[in-house]
Amino acid sequence: MSARKGLIFTEREIRFLRELVRARVDFMIVGLSAAALQGAAVVTQDIDLWFKDLEDPRIRKALKKVGATYLPPIGDNPPVFVGDNVELFDIVLSMHGLGEFDKERKAAIRIPLGPFKVPVLPIERILRSKQALRRPKDRLYLRVLGDTLRTIKASKSRCNKG
Amino acid sequence: MRISIARIKALCRERGETLSGLLAAAGVSRNAFYSLARRKSVFPRTLEAVGARLGVRPDALLTADDAGTEEMRALLADVDEIVRRNRGIDRETARHTLVLLKEKPVDRLRRALVRSQRPDIH
Numbered sequence: 001m002s003a004r005k006g007l008i009f010t011e012r013e014i015r016f017l018r019e020l021v022r023a024r025v026d027f028m029i030v031g032l033s034a035a036a037l038q039g040a041a042v043v044t045q046d047i048d049l050w051f052k053d054l055e056d057p058r059i060r061k062a063l064k065k066v067g068a069t070y071l072p073p074i075g076d077n078p079p080v081f082v083g084d085n086v087e088l089f090d091i092v093l094s095m096h097g098l099g100e101f102d103k104e105r106k107a108a109i110r111i112p113l114g115p116f117k118v119p120v121l122p123i124e125r126i127l128r129s130k131q132a133l134r135r136p137k138d139r140l141y142l143r144v145l146g147d148t149l150r151t152i153k154a155s156k157s158r159c160n161k162g
Numbered sequence: 163m164r165i166s167i168a169r170i171k172a173l174c175r176e177r178g179e180t181l182s183g184l185l186a187a188a189g190v191s192r193n194a195f196y197s198l199a200r201r202k203s204v205f206p207r208t209l210e211a212v213g214a215r216l217g218v219r220p221d222a223l224l225t226a227d228d229a230g231t232e233e234m235r236a237l238l239a240d241v242d243e244i245v246r247r248n249r250g251i252d253r254e255t256a257r258h259t260l261v262l263l264k265e266k267p268v269d270r271l272r273r274a275l276v277r278s279q280r281p282d283i284h
Contacts, residue, residue: 008275009268036274037267041258043277088275111267147255154244155260 012066012085013047014113019062021116026052026101027059028108028119030092032141035126037111040148042141050092050121052101054079097132098125123149163221165199237261 020027029037031048051059054070063069068083079091098104104125110117127145130138167181174184185195203210205220213220225232241257248256262270 009272014268033271033274036262036271039259039262039270040274041255041262042274044274047271047275113268143252144255147252148259150248150251151244151256151259152263154248154256155240155263 009047009088013088016062016066016068016086016089017113017118018116019065020049020059021118023058023062025056025058025062026105028105028121030095030121030129031126034120035123035141035145035148037120038109038123038148039152040123040145042144046090047088048090048092050095050101050104052105054091054093095121095125095129097129123152163203163205163219164201165204167199237264 027049028034029047030050032040032042032044033047036042036044060070063081063083063086066083066085068081068086071080071082073079078093081087081089081091095104104121105119107122107125108119109122111120123145127142127149130142130145170184171181174181179187182192185192198204203220205213209220209223213223216223237260238257240260241253244256244260245251245253262273265273
């Protein structure tokens with residue numbers, strides 16, 4: 001795993017995202033990694049990817065390009081990507097408290113990740129999902145995400161005035 | 163304001179060093195050092211005059227040539243205003259967010275991932 005080698009989210013992981021974008025796969029980054037990309041001071045162990053259709057053959061192609069594969073759900077175990085370059089990514093099947101993928105995808109923001117942009121679920125929607133889940137670990141972040149959102153809005157408002 | 167040789171010597175002692183050794187290590191000649199130390203004021207007359215007119219010591223007119231410090235001061239002023247205008251907002255979160263917004267998104271994400279691998283980082 002990249003982390004064990006002392007490097008996290010290197011060109012190897014970025015390449016997988018680039019391949020997904022290049023292949024026009026319908027996906028977006030969600031969860032705390034999406035919040036982090038937007039400026040939230042959070043901690044996360046993985047990057048959650050929400051796909052419109054996991055059966056989309058373009059996902060397999062993107063995986064193949066980075067030397068990884070897809071392992072479908074086995075018993076109670078969710079589907080996973082397998083390979084050194086994709087270990088940081090988790091597959092999300094649905095987002096609690098939110099609408100259908102297509103609706104949420106329309107509101108996604110595009111954030112630059114080097115030379116390309118990735119679709120990312122806005123903090124407002126991440127907050128909404130965490131509020132719906134109400135698991136102890138989600139509750140921990142409600143205040144942080146709420147205050148982050150207010151800070152970003154206040155900061156933008158100041159910039160616009162300035 | 164003048165150089166305090168006693169103070170410099172005391173600092174040298176704390177570090178187990180002599181004044182001569184310090185000057186040699188710093189690449190400063192004894193002549194240059196003592197020439198400066200003999201002056202009544204190490205500040206240029208211009209600064210003394212401006213300070214006197216403003217009623218402050220000349221060192222109060224100085225700032226460290228440190229862009230990072232100035233940037234952080236400006237950021238903290240922004241935090242103050244955001245906290246003042248947004249009741250109940252957590253100051254730490256506002257500060258961290260403003261710091262992160264200055265970084266590239268990819269670096270923000272790396273921070274979040276690294277911190278989860280390094281629980282000793284706060």
